[in-house]
Amino acid sequence: MNLISRDDFAIKASNFNLSDGLVLTRLTCGLFMLPHSLSKFADWAPAPGTVAFFGKVGFQPPELWVWIAGGSEAVFAILLILGICTRWSALGLASVMAVAAYSVFALKGFVWLANNGGFEYAVFFGVMLIGLALNEFKRRPLFGAMA
Template sequence: MAFQKSDFDVTEPAVAVRLMAGLFYLPHVAFKLNGLEGAAGLFGRIGFQPPMLWVWLAIAAELACAVALTLNIQVKWMGLVSAFVMALAGYAVVMTKGPVWLWNFGGVEYIAFWGATSLALAAQAWKREYAAYGRVFFLWPNLERGVVRA
């Protein structure tokens, strides 16, 4: 897969949002890696059992979203994965702090925004693929039999 300059053109609003959605995962991954036991304790209190497995699943999912969204790889799928990760994070916040909305009080506002943004990025990727090829593909257009790239 070759990257294009347009994949990183921050003057394009959707690209800037995609890069932010991807790069914002990195501190979350680092936080979990630097405090595995604390993260496992939190996951355990929420009810995710076994907690350390869930911590590693969260790290893997967040790292995959960070790489894919930042580098514009399979955004149509990884945007959906990111939205699912945010749904789980929202559940975790509600289970630990109750139904609080405002982020500055530990609520889900930020998580909901990130999840909605991820869904919008996925929808845009599906829409762009359909506009470019007249259909959508499971993975990449040039990997499917009989498809000639325009």
């Protein structure tokens, strides 16, 4: 079983080959996620609007959950940018985006467009990240070579 290996932690030139579409997608997802995670904070503390949103959705205590969400988004984004544990960081970030999409849906109902407070951004990122993870699992299957 190939859950994790030394190769998962290797930072190599191929992780930054911009002629590879999957590398470009991975880098873009990571780079775009960083400001998304940082937007949850103001002056190195959870932003009041973000805390209010988390509280309305039911995350208690909301300040703690802002740190958990923003921190995990930032860590997974950095891992994606560097190409470290790509399949697991992509799945972890997709999970965070699934919770984000569900939270917006639970609070506002079916509002798709992000500029109307909808969940399209989280769904888009989640699908992209699942695609990246699937590609990595095909490249290095968990259970040896797939026929």
